[in-house]
Amino acid sequence: MIQFDFPWAWLLFPLPLLAYRWLPPFIEPRRKLRVPFTAAFQHQVQAVSNRSPVGLSRVVLAIRWLLWLLLLAAAARPVLLEPPITRMEPKRDIVLAIDLSLSMSERDVATPDGLKIERLAAVKQAASQFIGQRPDDRIGLVGFGDQAFPLAPPSAEHDTLLQILAMTESGMAGANTALGDAIGVTLKLLANSALPEKVLILLTDGRDNRSRLDPLQAARIARDRSLKIHTIAFGQADSSGANSIAADVLEQIATQTHGHAFLASDQQALQQVYSAIDALTPQNASVLKAQPRRELSWVPVALALGLLLLELLVTALMRRPPVASRTTEQQEADA
Template structure:
């Protein structure tokens, strides 16, 4: 489909007619001898003065009008509109913060075959499935222990994200647990994102013992920035020391940011937790549409210049020869 980007410029089409209709004729002043018997003399030689202007040359007049119309059409910018190209863009950024402290090596989970596995292995298996279900969301990964470290920035390359998660190991970030630092680092990475909805899913099996910023203060900062934090506790609340999960702190973090606190005691409940998170953060995308345009102004412009050049080439090759009429009354052959 073609269209004109500036159709209002077509109002210039009648401009030559308005100029011919309302402007005075152009007359060129030349030196001449004025005689009172000019009419009689021209009758005697059998020649008649030509009319001024180009009114007598209808071919040139039509050519001028055609060239003018083509030039006006060119400046009105005709374009060919291609079929729309649609692209889906995520409207939500999800950051995954996973605890890889020393306590995650506790083997109190079972896999699909009933074999005992450590907590991190169970988390990896469930989170891998979660990543596969979030095809159009940008996901990031933070691993934390004694400190928090970005394993993957927000990305749509979920295959690379899954590989980076699979390569993570217990104790890589230190033996302790820094929940507050993990939240703070997540906020820093989410600040660089431009999507309106920003969600952090934090999973831990312990309590905060080594953060530079308390989890409560980090949660209040997240609430001020509009970041929702869903917390998942998978540890043993009856344990002692580093291995004791602070469920009340995780619940407070979720409540402060408008998120949800979830508890996972085994692999089945962990599956249910991430299924619940799928429902809490449903799949959403916005569709961007763009229609490419191809300029066609060169077609009428080329036609106008070609006609103009062709006319002058013809005029140069076959110059106009005035009719010769003998003064003695002999008619031309």
């Protein structure tokens, strides 16, 4: 689409007509010569004046009007607007904190087909599906076991994030669970985030038994720093022993940070939990648009130069002196 940056320039279109109407005519000063025998060649002078090139004068007038239109078009600054370029800008940082302790290697997760798979394998599938549903969010990854460590900072490079998630193994972080440290590492990971919303999705199959930072104290710090935490207890709620789930602690963490606590016992339930978190955290990416512009002012200027050369050529032909014809008296004298 073509638009003009200065459309008011077209208001100058009737300016030549106003000048023609109100300005006095231009009279070229000429020196006059009077001779006593003017009547002898008066008929020749009248013959030359009667051969005025009326058609050529109209052509020149039309060329000058076109020149004026082209100059106005150049002054109005035409630009060609190309198709807009859109870019989604995320407004939220999401961190997935996944328990990588040795207990995640247990093959007790039932699939819809009735098979039993590792807990971490089920988490990978559900987390990968969640990442695929959030194309406009910056997502990071934290793993924890004996200690917590960042695996990927929040970014829009989801392909790289999925590759890192696929390379995680149960037990690679030790046999214990540092739940509070996972929250602390996430806070450090998001310390320089300028986005208005920050979310942590914390998944574990056990209870905290190794953190240097108490999980509830870490939750209070997260609340003060506007970090919302959704917790997922993955396993059986009635389990007992060293690997039992501290569902009450996870619920307190979620409540203090204005998040939600979930419990998932199989693969289908885990996928439903991630879908519920996806619904609780609607995508609110902003759209940045850029409109490429191509300047077209040179086009009317080039056309105006071409018309100006054409006018000069026409004017030169008009002013070319006619070839004088020999009079009948001279032909008889020569005979």
